[in-house]
Amino acid sequence: VGVFDADVHGPSIPRTLGLIGLQLYVKGENIIPVEGPLGVKVISVGFMLPDETVAVIWRGPLKTAYIRQALAMTEWGNLDYLLIDLPPGTGDEQLTIAQLISGLDGLLLVTLPNLLSEKIVAKAKVFAERLNVKILGVIENMSYFKCPDTGKIYYIFGKGGGLKLADEVEAPLLASIPIDPRITETMDKGKPFVLEYPNSEVSKIILETADKIIKLLESS
Amino acid sequence: VGVFDADVHGPSIPRTLGLIGLQLYVKGENIIPVEGPLGVKVISVGFMLPDETVAVIWRGPLKTAYIRQALAMTEWGNLDYLLIDLPPGTGDEQLTIAQLISGLDGLLLVTLPNLLSEKIVAKAKVFAERLNVKILGVIENMSYFKCPDTGKIYYIFGKGGGLKLADEVEAPLLASIPIDPRITETMDKGKPFVLEYPNSEVSKIILETADKIIKLLESS
Numbered sequence: 001v002g003v004f005d006a007d008v009h010g011p012s013i014p015r016t017l018g019l020i021g022l023q024l025y026v027k028g029e030n031i032i033p034v035e036g037p038l039g040v041k042v043i044s045v046g047f048m049l050p051d052e053t054v055a056v057i058w059r060g061p062l063k064t065a066y067i068r069q070a071l072a073m074t075e076w077g078n079l080d081y082l083l084i085d086l087p088p089g090t091g092d093e094q095l096t097i098a099q100l101i102s103g104l105d106g107l108l109l110v111t112l113p114n115l116l117s118e119k120i121v122a123k124a125k126v127f128a129e130r131l132n133v134k135i136l137g138v139i140e141n142m143s144y145f146k147c148p149d150t151g152k153i154y155y156i157f158g159k160g161g162g163l164k165l166a167d168e169v170e171a172p173l174l175a176s177i178p179i180d181p182r183i184t185e186t187m188d189k190g191k192p193f194v195l196e197y198p199n200s201e202v203s204k205i206i207l208e209t210a211d212k213i214i215k216l217l218e219s220s
Numbered sequence: 221v222g223v224f225d226a227d228v229h230g231p232s233i234p235r236t237l238g239l240i241g242l243q244l245y246v247k248g249e250n251i252i253p254v255e256g257p258l259g260v261k262v263i264s265v266g267f268m269l270p271d272e273t274v275a276v277i278w279r280g281p282l283k284t285a286y287i288r289q290a291l292a293m294t295e296w297g298n299l300d301y302l303l304i305d306l307p308p309g310t311g312d313e314q315l316t317i318a319q320l321i322s323g324l325d326g327l328l329l330v331t332l333p334n335l336l337s338e339k340i341v342a343k344a345k346v347f348a349e350r351l352n353v354k355i356l357g358v359i360e361n362m363s364y365f366k367c368p369d370t371g372k373i374y375y376i377f378g379k380g381g382g383l384k385l386a387d388e389v390e391a392p393l394l395a396s397i398p399i400d401p402r403i404t405e406t407m408d409k410g411k412p413f414v415l416e417y418p419n420s421e422v423s424k425i426i427l428e429t430a431d432k433i434i435k436l437l438e439s440s
Contacts, residue, residue, distance in 0.1 A: 009309030010340040055343035057310045057350060060280020089229030090275045115408040120230040123275035145376060147367055156365060158404045184378045188335040
């Protein structure tokens with residue numbers, strides 16, 4: 001599996017995978033990805049900066065050139081899957097990826113349960129149609145908070161946005177992921193949640209979602 | 221007060237202020253802002269689209285041209301304050317605003333309490349220095365969830381990011397805003413939270429923060 005972090009202003013993959021401080025290296029004409037947990041190969045602008053405080057202050061054409069070059073020069077090896085993490089929006093990053101990669105299997109949309117988020121993510125439908133990319137499915141994040149002391153469920157960011165989005169973009173709702181404070185904890189520590197808390201409800205949902213995505217790709 | 225929504229891909233101001241379906245109108249060479257609750261004047265790309273489902277699929281140069289033109293053509297009238305809502309990042313939108321508006325009073329940084337978010341927002345320091353803009357202060361959002369049934373506080377997105385960010389960018393922490401499910405509810409309904417729930421803890425914090433910002437601006 002490869003992960004291409006296409007968020008140049010806010011690259012979050014190096015920290016969440018525990019790869020802070022690592023650098024890419026170049027072999028001849030090729031960029032060698034950084035290897036993360038479970039052998040995941042990662043490319044991120046974060047690996048090209050001296051440290052985490054440095055900002056990449058780039059206008060669109062520079063971002064486009066970076067994405068184009070990084071994708072072309074990376075020696076991924078034999079990948080089963082390449083995941084591309086995009087920043088929010090329908091701008092340079094999204095356009096460049098959609099226009100550059102011809103065999104793109106599709107988009108995964110992530111929304112919060114509220115209407116404000118749902119309406120904005122739903123704009124991806126027009127984008128996907130215009131660029132002829134399939135929407136594979138919808139993931140609703142931060143669906144609810146289950147109080148660890150009482151077991152009571154609180155819909156702190158609204159309710160139903162994932163299902164509504166799935167309906168609007170005509171794709172399946174693949175998962176509703178509840179809030180678990182340990183997700184933030186593991187992301188900050190750079191440990192994959194599913195390895196740290198394999199028996200948690202969230203890990204179960206994440207692994208089931210991965211299975212669903214694999215099945216979707218194999219059947220298409 | 222004027223609000224310029226500089227997020228062209230995900231304009232959230234029209235919905236949060238209850239202005240969905242309204243359009244800007246042009247008088248001669250000028251754009252007349254839409255008037256929202258309490259007389260706030262609003263410009264958003266959302267007012268130029270036929271409906272909320274339409275995506276603005278623009279690369280950087282188009283976004284720059286839009287921001288430049290919208291700011292130049294808008295007849296704001298006599299404003300005390302102009303707030304500019306920026307999307308995440310340090311790209312075209314941020315650069316255009318910083319380079320275009322010479323008398324910019326400063327930046328307000330909004331972070332979550334977790335380290336991942338804090339590290340990314342801290343990149344604004346380099347941006348602010350490079351462009352000679354002051355960082356006025358830091359607002360930590362989604363600081364904690366106070367269980368309405370037991371009163372117990374849960375730090376569901378980590379703890380301390382706001383203070384850490386304030387320290388790193390050498391600006392005051394202006395507020396730590398707790399999670400209140402009614403915030404999402406009022407945003408989706410397009411009602412200002414402080415008018416709907418004036419006696420809530422969050423309203424008190426928001427109004428105190430506004431006072432702090434006004435004082436900061438008056439003393440600078």
